[in-house]
Amino acid sequence: MAKAPRRRGRPRSEKAQQAILDAATALLIEHGLDAVSMDELADLAGVSKATVYRWWPSKHALALDVLAVDWGAIRPPPRDTGTLRGDLRSILRPWVKVLPSRPYGAVIAALLAEAHMNPEFRALWRARFVDERRDPGRLALARAKERGEIPTGTDAELVLDLLYGAIYHRLLHGHGPMNERIVNAAIDIVLTGIAD
Amino acid sequence: MAKAPRRRGRPRSEKAQQAILDAATALLIEHGLDAVSMDELADLAGVSKATVYRWWPSKHALALDVLAVDWGAIRPPPRDTGTLRGDLRSILRPWVKVLPSRPYGAVIAALLAEAHMNPEFRALWRARFVDERRDPGRLALARAKERGEIPTGTDAELVLDLLYGAIYHRLLHGHGPMNERIVNAAIDIVLTGIAD
Amino acid sequence: MAKAPRRRGRPRSEKAQQAILDAATALLIEHGLDAVSMDELADLAGVSKATVYRWWPSKHALALDVLAVDWGAIRPPPRDTGTLRGDLRSILRPWVKVLPSRPYGAVIAALLAEAHMNPEFRALWRARFVDERRDPGRLALARAKERGEIPTGTDAELVLDLLYGAIYHRLLHGHGPMNERIVNAAIDIVLTGIAD
Amino acid sequence: MAKAPRRRGRPRSEKAQQAILDAATALLIEHGLDAVSMDELADLAGVSKATVYRWWPSKHALALDVLAVDWGAIRPPPRDTGTLRGDLRSILRPWVKVLPSRPYGAVIAALLAEAHMNPEFRALWRARFVDERRDPGRLALARAKERGEIPTGTDAELVLDLLYGAIYHRLLHGHGPMNERIVNAAIDIVLTGIAD
């Protein structure tokens, strides 16, 4: 792999970047996106605001990184279990084990709002968050079709929306808990519903 | 019914209330919640900011009213069609006919974020928005159980989360369209999935 | 004495007027003009704001009345004592006995500021406050000229400005006390200064 | 003299400070203190309101600076002329030459009102305005006593109140003009009055 063509001048401080991410994570978890100011964040990170903005173009982009990093860390990468039911469980169960302990509902809602308003951020959001979560599901469904486990004509996107949508719905509206039992029941209903 | 005991003092201006709601509706549709300032809103309504704040404690509460009024207006109240499939269609199809033409995704996302941060607003949100939409679905499922159309043990809340969640998911993430065909397909999958 | 030609409708409440003046006096003494709001004042007087504005066109006009009434009450009307020194003392000494106990400096300063900005109020201020205080002094000086006590060419207005100005100066700037001894000394200096 | 130890961070913009003072001077002269809004002022100065409040705690403090700077600029510093009459003239005549052309009466009245209400501002006012003007007069009187020109027992403060008070009186109440002739006459009366 080619070495990065080392630019001149003082190199960026990896330590600063990490401090910013740590501070952002802590503050976002505790207060949510809107209640966190960039001044406060820079203070907590022991960093100047200019340094934050040198690395991230906006508060939203930073929050998205926090989300992606944190989520990425919790995910035991989905396995090919041989059955669609097993694959879906291996995808969804890690989420519901972690999500309740991290109040990211508020952050996700705020980023969704921003994605609706800001086309540039929307592209980032789709790529870094939506597709990142959806692709394993798409893969599992494709494999199931290949195996003849589900009809070839099944609308994979709809199946994902039913399952992911239910989880996001409870996460965002908070009207009920989300746990393994519920995830399993949801998977059962949907798989039964799409069987021949 | 007893006549309202007419309070003393100048009565509140219904015209002003309506002007505020109208202006808020127009601005929310056009710009989204965060991009609407209260000054701008009051200006457009031909009303003073103090008057807005006299009747709504915050921009969020006002937006919630806008949403409730607008959504309430579009709804041909769900009918008892005799079958669960018919009932669910009569509930969900009006939504998907109207939602795409009103970019409320951004507004709902912003209100969700606020509901996560602000306990008072959360209570309001649950009562005025979440339950208001869910209750017809709960009723339809209860009737279906009485008729023996679905097993008594069916988890009604989960069924609603699967259906509503799918719709909200597409509305909020915007990764795919939501239309009658999709709603019908979703209903079919879920009803098949919960049949004996 | 002819009875006032009783107008139709509910007669004005003299009690209300007095309550307003009393409340205004109390609040002005305690807080000064700018720190008193008309809502607060009406509340304390047990009166509606509309009633206040029916009798006084503005807060400043009301404050001017308070000042005039209060000042008028304290004044034993200046007597013709036979000498200019005696006349001036009988005019000025009542002021310095009462002024220190009533912190009207702030009120007078605020009204002066308003008089500078508002021509209508300026006329009121000149008539009700400035001339009301100056006229007795003018009279005393005119009598002294008639008696040959001071030269006919004496600039009476300047003499008054020296004496009144000194008192107002200490009242407004608060850099030193004002008492009978000082008033007497001031009168002595000025009378010596204008003697032949 | 030690070099100022250059603080870290972006240095304050002297240009902005000057623009604020210039704008404040212009607006105060044109409209008076109460009729000038901080928004308007910041706009005219081409500066944000936050910057104004960063350096001046209130509109009053800013107006005091304007007054001090403007007054300081007009003053040919009082000279030691050898006689008390000459000294007092050299102090007072510059004022009356400039004051009529600058409608600071309203501003001074407003600041007086504030000084009566606000202890912190009162201290500022005394130091920056009252004593600043009085000290040259005190000095002149002290010199005159040393020279034996006036009795040692003369109450210097009262003398200053008679002279300064007369000028402020006309400036504030506006019932008569103030010019060199009047100032000279006032000085003559008082000096005659305090002679042995």
Added chain:
DNA sequence: CGGTAATCGAGACGGTACGTCATGTCTTACA
């Protein structure tokens, strides 16, 4: 090993919205 250049901290800056408050007017029901 000294010059060059990008980064860092600190924090001031322009801009913009916030939610509150006070003034003086207006609109009702009641006296």
Added chain:
DNA sequence: TGTAAGACATGACGTACCGTCTCGATTACCG
């Protein structure tokens, strides 16, 4: 008609945040 109650338009207030900027100080490389 006068009054209490209180809603109303207007407009300033002082605060907070965003994202940009300008400093001196720091830290690498490159010549």
